[in-house]
Amino acid sequence: MKPSLFHSFTPSLLIAASAALLSACNHFNPDNGPIRLNQVGFAPLQEMTATIVLPDSTVDPYATTVVITNAIDDTVWIGVPAVTMNNPVSGKRCQIIDFSALEREGDYTLFVSNPSFSEAAHFIIKNHPYRELTRAALRAYYHQRASMATEEPYAEGYARPAGHPDDHVLVHASAATAERPEGTVISSPGGWYDAGDYNKYIVNSGYTMGVWLMAYEFNRDYFDTLQLNIPVTGNPSSVTPPCPDMLSEAMYNIRWMMTMQDLDGGVYHKLTEPNFEGFIRPDQCKKPRYVVMKTTAATLDFAATMALAARVYAPYDSAFCAQATDAAIRAYAWAQAHPEVYYDQPAMNKQFKPEITTGAYDDFDVTDEFFWAATELHLLTKAKEYALDVIRYKSQIAGYLPAVWGNVGELAMLEILMHRDLYQGFPDEFQDALLHHLEPYLDEATTVSVFLSPYGNREEDFFWGCNSEGCCWRGVECLYAYRLTGDQRYRINAERCLNYILGQNATGFCYVTGFGTHPTSHPHHRLSYSHAKGTLPGFLAGGPNPARQDAETDGVKYPKNVPADESYLDYQPSYASNEVTINWNVTLFALTAGLDAIR
Ligand code: G3I
Ligand code: 9MR
Secondary structure (H helix, E strand, O other): OOOOHHHOOOOOHHHHHHHHHHOOOOOOOOOOOOEOOOOOOOOOOOOOEEEEEEEOOOOEEEEEEEEEEEEOOOEEEEOOOEEEEEEOOOOOOOEEEEOOOOOOOOOEEEEEOOOOOEEEEEEEEEEOOOOOHHHHHHHHHHHOOOOOEEEEOOOOOEEOOOOOOOEEEEEHHHHHHOOOOOOOOOOOOOOOOOOOOOOHHHHHHHHHHHHHHHHHHHHHHHHOOOOOOOOOOHHEEEEOOOOOOHHHHHHHHHHHHHEEEEOOOOOEOOOOOOOOOOOOOOHHHOOOOOEEEEEEHHHHHHHHHHHHHHHOOOOOOHHHHHHHHHHHHHHHHHHHOOOOOOOOOHHHHHHHOOOOOOOOHHHHHHHHHHHHHHHHHHHHOOHHHHHHHHHHHHHHHHHOOOOOOOOOOHHHHHHHHHHHHOOOOHHHHHHHHHHHHHHHHHHHOOOOOOOOOOOOHHHHHHOOHHHHHHHHHHHHHHHHOOOHHHHHHHHHHHHHHHHOOOOOOOOOOOOOOOOOEEOOOOOHHHHHHHHOOOOOOHHHHOOOOOOOOOOOHHHHHOOOOOHHOOOOOOOOOOOHHEEEHHHHHHHHHHHHHHHHEEE
16 A cells, blocks of 8 residues: 555646756756666665655755555555765765665565655566676677677677678788888787777777686686577687687687787787777778787787686687787787887877877876786796786785776786785785775765765766776775675675666666666767667766766767766767776676676
């Protein structure tokens, strides 16, 4: 039975509330309502909370009451918000509702009532609430595959023709050598499109493969049985024992990466058209593509990836592992001989033609790349020369946290922690550094956060790609901390990071396409935009980015004075807040799979 207090729901109240909210929401986003909660699902024993972002028109916050009903309309929870406080970033007044007491699987409706507004939101409690999301986040990479058509039954409704064969790639003047002069044609097919664009970048691929293969090692049993419905031809899955789907998908990109190594061991920074394509289908793209400049960062990320892959794929394909080991060793040697070749696109364009204006993934400090590559090579070969480099580069750990595409030192730290028996002393130092780094965020989750989250309570939490690089990655760090200490607090905070991504946040979006009641629906993604069926599912959007580098381009208009945590537009041209990328999805599934595997 619905309680009597909800008989006071009146159309006029609803209209007034909607009008107030509409005026508050920005030009491109829909009204996601004041109730913010995980829109995908909770596991039965999980902490469950929702946040009400009180409409500005609220006269008396303390008059809010809450009722939760189950699928047959029985009241299962009735109460008042546990806390009323201001969002430390936006200043907005919020209330937290804690309904963790609910345990039964089912569909629920949460009704919020206040004399100034009334709202309802649905949520689900079920076992393995993140299984489907994990699968979709991984299947997103199948859709990103370059040089091949995506076909049924694998495309699951999103088939498209092949594009970018990349079998006729030109060596750019910046990458010319005596053996491969400018204009030499090489073949570099396959791999994944980086993001919303159609280019392929080694630095970002390397970081992505690192997080990917480490996620596999972290939850091997889980991934060994996860079915992705992807084609496995050309991958090592025919080898006995069968290669798990997630390793098959990764191999599609790793084999492309291998083609990016020059004869001398150095690795091209990227394979790209000179300027970004329009929003057209892959098969419609006809621009010439180039491999551009070998760099130290790309070569080291490549070395680390190949060494890690040689270890992980050892049970499946010995020929590949021998090739990857050799590639890694030669790449590392090249980087040692060329330790400071940085990708400086404006400087390169002054010297060489054609001009290249696509993604730079520039990085002028490769200490962390040396550390990661040395660590992976040491884990693979156990050779003394790499051990000495691990020692040499480990000294800067404070600067290695958190890991992002341009700062991969933490990947080495986590690898060492996961193989700590091989090392004496310093794993303890690394563990302390990780826990010390997390502590203030965990503290903020229960002291200042209106979303009960260890992420999103500071202005600096919001930047280009923050949903992944800030929020999901912090959740993954919590999973590592949980594995290392067994302390449930870390598991709970990993869940809280995911709750944030799935809707308990300042904008009310579930930032994964195709999931939740208010999902990101218009990402900056050429594959989605150009597909007759529309947006592809399972992609994580970049997230609120107060730097707003895209403001005013292509009609992108942020409302004036929008708070940092709301600088997000679910609008296709907004590349600075709403793009999707391979490096962002990997942290999402590392988090969802990690949580799914625990429950
Ligand atoms: O390093 C500075 C830091 O010192 C400073 O405090 C901070 C203040 O905002 O900025 C930092 O630089 C940022 C840089 O990323 C490193 O994190 C830049 O502002 C920011 O604009 C830059 O964003 C990158 C963006 O490309 C533009 O270069 C994103 O991380 C990166 O994910 C994104 O990658 C693009 C590719 O180029 C092309 N493909 C799509 C992909 C995703 O949008
Ligand atoms: O589409 C591009 C996206 O993939 C990049 O991340 C972004 C930043 O480098 O740039 C996008 O391209 C835009 C360009 O930078 C400026 N003009 C509008 C382009 C999008 O249509």
